[in-house]
Amino acid sequence: MGYVAIKGGEKAIDGAADALEALRGGGQPSGPDPLSLDAIEHQLRLLTSRIMSEGGLYHPKLAALAIKQMQGDTLEAGFALRAYRSTRPRLLETPPQDTGQMRLIRRISSAFKDIPGGQMLGPTHDYALRLMRFELAEESPEPFRKMAAQFLQNAPTDTLPDSFPKVLDALRKEGLLPPKPAHRNPAFDITRDPLIFPVSRSAALATMARAETGSMLAIAYSNMRGYGDVHPTVAELRVGYLPVMLPHPVTGELTEAGEVLMTECEVIAMYEPDDTDTGKDAAPEFTLGYGACFGHNETKAISMAILDRALQKGMHDGPANASEDPEFVLMHIDGVDSMGFANHYKMPHYVTFQSDMDRLRATRSKHQERGQDQQEVSHESEL
């Protein structure tokens, strides 16, 4: 029996796909109806948000499809969206968008009690008790469908302006923040250009905007806990619909092409005493961290803002810890990269393991020759 079959890969793959599909069906003939994309997009809106931002593509329907197809695996769903994105050509460059024009559903500031335009708590879990609401287990469709309509009916309609001024603008006017740079470098496109370190802040922001939420939270949290010293205050966190302005194909004039749901967070950190760049003429200023992502995902926007501040410090003074090291942060927060590589270890590594065994055997036999190990006996039997 000298021959071991190595055929069968194709059959195995087909079988695996069938098994996966069978589980997606729930496994019972009398089971529930298939999920509708509409239900996923709206009832799992935060999941859809997360997939769009990690997938780097604003497309709620496709995100919902990815969630359905991947059976709720966020990493796989974001990945599928990204892979789809690879097939689409880039038709034009988006000019910088003004988030001051956002149609807000929520905005808060933890820096000031009163902000121009006022605080607006909006839809948030922050102060909701995390008690299990058992009544949702058996929900009847009629009242469920009426909830939104009732909310809108009771909501005041005339008090909300279309847009709110940014909190930071007020601080800038007071001179507590550095003015916006007069010259803006073109944005770095991470989908077209490789990251070559050292990278620009724009490249770092773009990488973080589509990073995996949990990975970025973990590194930002390390900074908050003490492996770093950004002590942030949330100047403004806003969630809302940003009108996307694109140049008109004929006139070139900026025209609203649609709107995207975004979360934006700006944090202020204490100024850094700086012995190299600011002379005695420069008055101390606050420093800023910026975070923004597609959809409604506050954890991600806050983590990003803190990391942006930490990375700016690292780029300036050299990294004092992991969260200030651009290479460490930016190379380890991408969900597609990290989950793919973690999973690739399941693939066959016969050849490399053969090679490992060869080295181990060679060094063990050298070890034996040195007379330092007498117990080494080979039990190899050969056919």
Add this chain to the structure above:
Amino acid sequence: MNPNYKLPAAQDSYSFGFLDEFAKREIRRVILKAISIPGYQTPYASREMPMGRGFGTGGLQLTLAMIGPDDTLKVIDQGSDDSVNAVNLRKFAELTCPGVSTTESTADASLIQTRHRVPETALREDQVLNLQVPYPDPLVIVEPSEARRKVMHGEGDYARLLTKLYEDLVQFDEITISHRYPTRVNGHYVIDPSPIPRYDVPRLHQAKALMLFGAGREKKIYAVPPYTDAEPLVFDDIPFRTENFHTADGKRRPCARCGATDSFLDELNLETGGKAWQCSDTDYCNRQLAAANDREVTP
């Protein structure tokens, strides 16, 4: 989003080779640069592919950027055309590159995508080998920062890597690097030749075929062009050793299936408790077997 929007019903609108044409053009430009600077890890904006990072997305982007309807593609993993990942990648190429033919024969292929092996059959000038690369940089074992590694490569500063080999010899009397053996290309850049066994490293040296290396996750492409030096990093007085397939009494083990004594062997644990050794390159094994059968039939 427009409430009347409907997703397309069928799988259409994928372009030939999956990637959009701009992406393919960029990859081809990067390949040309990689060939021009042998062994230099050329950065590129690696695209997400519909299979996991680490499953060959770098090699696949090379293949898809270069392939045309007249090409004949062979895909192997661990030397085998029929291992799950090879099948998966080949099926994907068949799906997205209509008109391209696929083969299991090394000699018939114009383009070969491989993971962990260089085929036993010598390659020709009209063939290209695309190797899938998990870790492109051999210096990563001595220097974690990519920015610093880039400077070291630029200055040809490999003293720390050689010091690692020195330390191995001091500690074990042997260099312990088993695969991914650091290899100096064209007298300057040292590359990670992907996780091929040491057995395959000499095949890169002065090869007739173009050898391309694609690291999708790490976003690098590099090349060993045809007729270019590729020498494993060693000391002048310590020979480079490939995997040993000799028995305790010094006889070269033959492949248990085809009898070849000049191929890289997989070690198999048999259900009966013993071991057997067999060619890792299935195409080569089949060919040897067919040749042996021919000899028996027509003596």
Add this chain to the structure above:
Amino acid sequence: MKPILEVQGLTRIHGTECPSCLDMTGPEHNTNVCPACGSIVAAANVSFSLQPGEILGIMGESGSGKSTVVKTLYFDQAPTRGKACFRDDTRTHDLFELNSAEQRWLRNHRFGMVYQNPNLGLNFSISAGGNIAERLLMNDLNHYGDIRRRASELLTRTDVMVGRMDESPRQFSGGMQQRVQIAKALATRPPLLFLDEVTTGLDLSVQARILDLILEIQHELDTAMIVVTHDLGVIRLLASRTLVMKHGRVIESGLTDQILEDPQHAYTQQLVASTL
């Protein structure tokens, strides 16, 4: 004989410089912090020359700028301004005009450095021999047997037991770590060696043996050295000429014997008197 090293106007200022920096710091102001802008004037207008095979001492207390001088010459720090020419056989290198690759080449091939803290000069994650091997490998010695031989010769020369060359220097005593650093620095037979407080913190008997070793090496290899120390004893034993620094300025320079016998500057007089 032409000097191996000529330094002119070497200045290193940390912070944003202002026009008052040089006028308002120094020994006469008793500070190296500029009162106008807060910048630190670590070294200002340091000039000297060094002959082949000569040992020059730079003496001063901490903060005097003595370490700054060797750190800029060894390219650990960039100077704010100044010029330094290194004469190597027939070629002259204008040190601060070289690009960083050329600087690293000189550092690896033609200079040697022994730090006060062995952590800076040695890699503790590899063996003592490996530390020396790394330096030999930078110099394109690529024969394992030759590297082993040369490393054991160097360790023998610096009185490190060859039997311990395959151990990590982490396990060595402080004196032995300095010997390994010296062996490593000498591996390429550099014509110029920098020694930064190499005996500080060691036992007196260990200090004496290391100083002897440095003198022997200088006699055997004719290596030019710059010895930075706050220890008058080290200066007395090693240096033929000495610079005395305070608050970033050279306040006195000349033959060591002369400075010790007949110090001119009040600060030097105080130093010499305190050790008598």
